[in-house]
Amino acid sequence: GAVVSQHPSWVICKSGTSVKIECRSLDFQATTMFWYRQFPKQSLMLMATSNEGSKATYEQGVEKDKFLINHASLTLSTLTVTSAHPEDSSFYICSAREVWGLAGRKSYEQYFGPGTRLTVT
Amino acid sequence: QKEVEQNSGPLSVPEGAIASLNCTYSDRGSQSFFWYRQYSGKSPELIMFIYSNGDKEDGRFTAQLNKASQYVSLLIRDSQPSDSATYLCAATGSARQLTFGSGTQLTVLP
Numbered sequence: 001g002a003v004v005s006q007h008p009s010w011v012i013c014k015s016g017t018s019v020k021i022e023c024r025s026l027d028f029q030a031t032t033m034f035w036y037r038q039f040p041k042q043s044l045m046l047m048a049t050s051n052e053g054s055k056a057t058y059e060q061g062v063e064k065d066k067f068l069i070n071h072a073s074l075t076l077s078t079l080t081v082t083s084a085h086p087e088d089s090s091f092y093i094c095s096a097r098e099v100w101g102l103a104g105r106k107s108y109e110q111y112f113g114p115g116t117r118l119t120v121t
Numbered sequence: 122q123k124e125v126e127q128n129s130g131p132l133s134v135p136e137g138a139i140a141s142l143n144c145t146y147s148d149r150g151s152q153s154f155f156w157y158r159q160y161s162g163k164s165p166e167l168i169m170f171i172y173s174n175g176d177k178e179d180g181r182f183t184a185q186l187n188k189a190s191q192y193v194s195l196l197i198r199d200s201q202p203s204d205s206a207t208y209l210c211a212a213t214g215s216a217r218q219l220t221f222g223s224g225t226q227l228t229v230l231p
Contacts, residue, residue: 034219043223044165044209093164097217107172108153108217115164 002028004096006113013084013120020080021116023094029074030096034110035067038091050077084120092116124148127210127222135230140197142225144210147191153213154186154193158206159224165209169195200229 003026013019023033033050048069049057056069068080077096081088093115101107125146134140142156153172157165171177171184171193183196193212197204207224214220 044221110219112164
């Protein structure tokens with residue numbers, strides 16, 4: 001399957017600082033990437049959909065000014081957690097969508113990066 | 122009502138048995154269905170996808186899709202302790218966006 005990388009794999013930062021997480025599709029181009037957050041023993045929660053060359057679409061309840069998303073190329077999306085606080089500590093996972101096939105018979109498969117564990121102290 | 126529903130489990134099966142994981146979906150426009158495996162502390166890993174009614178086999182895994190009944194299932198034959206994980210069912214709706222179930226926790230007992 002397709003490979004998605006994420007960097008860093010873990011980060012510890014102080015309250016009030018900003019953290020940037022990178023997500024890359026390594027062997028395919030992804031016009032659409034997704035950012036999820038997962039708290040321990042809970043389900044994946046979609047935060048936003050990142051579209052190359054346009055503004056991200058945020059899910060209800062997710063602050064777009066706090067979670068800045070940039071999808072500057074077909075293989076890279078970044079999530080910046082601004083002015084992080086301890087309650088932002090979580091497992092952040094990106095996902096990239098691979099599209100293949102002909103018009104009218106396209107298939108969409110979504111592959112996940114390894115995740116970034118953020119701890120805010 | 123959640124769009125994709127799974128029994129949260131936990132589901133326990135003995136080693137060597139068949140594990141059966143089930144999922145129902147509410148959007149009749151869903152076209153593609155996926156099973157992901159997530160180990161504790163790790164991100165989800167795509168293990169199977171199915172687009173057409175019927176069965177699709179890949180090694181010890183078989184995905185089954187019944188669009189009329191709006192359910193999709195995953196069978197794991199010869200279950201191993203290493204199969205112990207949370208299994209996430211997902212469906213792609215008309216918006217091409219994946220909707221995940223809450224996952225079923227599977228434990229394979231040695």
